[in-house]
Structure formats: structure tokens, C-alpha cells
Amino acid sequence: MVVEDVHFADDATIELLGFLARRLAAVRAVLVVTYRDDEIGPAHPLQVFLGVTAGLAAERIELAPLSRPRRSPTSAWPVASTTPQRCTGSSVGTRSS
DSSP states (O other), X not given: OEEOOGGGOOHHHHHHHHHHHHHGGGSSOOOEEOOOGGGOOTTSTHHHHHHHHHTSSOOOOOOOOXXXXXXXXXXXXXXXXXXXXXXXXXXXXXOOO
């Protein structure tokens, strides 16, 4: 299961993710959660989830923002000229090399 942008999730969703994470060892499943670490502070509810997963067989992979050459928005997109500034490294409007 993949859940993206969990930094926007409500408390109930984060609690559900913690519940699932604690029970994944019993089943053949993977839980992938993405969030922007610059969007969560020490008091953010997601910190509880991160604490729960710290004691589990979990792997955290930190990704650096994409470099400017990898962020090439399509010109057909209305906000193409501002995408590199607005996405700050997001994969939106990227191209593969």
C-alpha cells in the first residue's frame, strides 16, 4: 500500500497507518508512506507514527530534491513557467533520462 503526502493527513489516518505498520510483520505486505520532512515539526501528529515505526522492521529513505535539469515541465501545462519554483524538487513535470 502506498500513501503519499502523509504530512497532510488527519489524526485518524495517521493512527490507522500506525495500526497497519504494527501488524505488517504478520502478513506479506509493504507499506510505503511519503511525506515532506520540512512540513512537519516536533508537535506534528506524524511524529507519533514515526516513533511507532522506529521500533519495527522499517526503512527510512531520505530523498534529496531533484536537480534543475531533471525538472523540465511540459510547455502544454498552463503553469509550466513557474513549475520549477513551485515544485521545489517534486516529481511533477519531470522527464526521464
